[in-house]
Amino acid sequence: MNIHDAMTLLKEKGYKTTGKRKEILDYFSHADGYRTAKDLIQFMEKSYEGISFDTIYRNLHLFCDMGILEATELKGEKHFRIACSHHHHHHFICSDCGKTKEINLCPMDELEGALPNYIIEDHKFEIYGVCPNCRNT
Ligand SMILES: [Zn+2]
Ligand SMILES: [Zn+2]
Ligand SMILES: [Zn+2]
Numbered sequence: 001m002n003i004h005d006a007m008t009l010l011k012e013k014g015y016k017t018t019g020k021r022k023e024i025l026d027y028f029s030h031a032d033g034y035r036t037a038k039d040l041i042q043f044m045e046k047s048y049e050g051i052s053f054d055t056i057y058r059n060l061h062l063f064c065d066m067g068i069l070e071a072t073e074l075k076g077e078k079h080f081r082i083a084c085s086h087h088h089h090h091h092f093i094c095s096d097c098g099k100t101k102e103i104n105l106c107p108m109d110e111l112e113g114a115l116p117n118y119i120i121e122d123h124k125f126e127i128y129g130v131c132p133n134c135r136n137t
Helices: 003-012 019-031 037-044 053-065 108-114
Strands: 069-074 077-082 090-094 100-103 126-129
Touching: 003 019, 019 037, 019 053, 019 077, 037 053, 037 077, 053 069, 053 077
Parallel strands: 090 126
Antiparallel strands: 069 077, 090 100
16 A cells, blocks of 8 residues: 555545645555554654644544554554555564564465365464564664
């Protein structure tokens, strides 16, 4: 998902494409991994002094609902990243820096045999740990 596609989607659904929303998308598209609402508010405060957590959360949830952002829980805190829109894959997520690495194997290929006669509608699979970069510091 890039900023252009996200803004188009917002417009299509009748949401205002405000400077604030663009800036939030800009932040995540450059983040290269998962970030918290706190990280985002720290960044936003530089341009929007006094921006509220309420505004931040409302936009984060809107973007998640629309599939612009993906959310996951790391160390008991919700983290967000820009959604990957290309081919189906999974992520290794570094619990230190929030960076993700694509894994192009899908465990469902193996597991479908364990659920005969069940209709599988969706699945989620994430691996958590420490990336080589964080491991060396
Ligand atoms: Zn991805
Ligand atoms: Zn890391
Ligand atoms: Zn999969």
